[in-house]
Amino acid sequence: MGKRLWVERNKDGSWDAYSDEGAHIKFGKGKGQFNPGDLMKIALAGCGALSSQFAIENSLGEGKGARIVVDGTYDPDDDAYLNFTEQVDVDATDAHLSQEDADKLEERIRRHIAKACTVEHTYEHETPVRLSVKVRH
Structure with a gap:
């Protein structure tokens, strides 16, 4: 656990x-x-940030990272998010990467997030929640 x-x-x-x-x-x-919906989005963005950190630092240097913006489509009838949109922005202007190296970095970032982001993996699957309520008296 x-x-x-x-x-x-x-x-x-x-x-x-x-x-x-x-x-x-x-x-x-x-x-x-x-609010809790915000925390869901933060969890997705944070997972992407941590998952992509190695690829970015390896290419751009220690301490470099991405700005990750997450938005979602909320359905008030079901009180649930229908989907999330995640935008990973990496400022590599100081590194003067060629287009080929920038494309390689983009692909590495995608692979790292796809492999290591537990939050994204969880959101992509139906995830049952077992609820237990205990009232002490």
């Missing part, structure tokens, strides 16, 4: 998410807060 995660409600109505390794993020439905 993976890393244990949990969320807790704050008095102001926002929520905090925690991991047993010490990670933390605040979310909610208020202005300036990420």
Whole structure:
């Protein structure tokens, strides 16, 4: 099983998410807060960023990365996202790549994301969720 995660409600109505390794993020439905749908998009973008990091740094140098923008089509009738669009932008202007090298880097990025992005793999499959509710009294 993976890393244990949990969320807790704050008095102001926002929520905090925690991991047993010490990670933390605040979310909610208020202005300036990420909502759960936003977190889904962040998970996809973050997975693409981490999956592509090796290919980009290998070609452009340590510390280089991509800007990844994710958008989605939301269906209010089903309260679900129908699809996501992920745009990976790499600024390689300082590297002065030839068109051939830029094309090779693009292909490497695509392969790395296709191979290593667990979030994308999960979103592409129907993923059952088993819900358990316990009320302490």
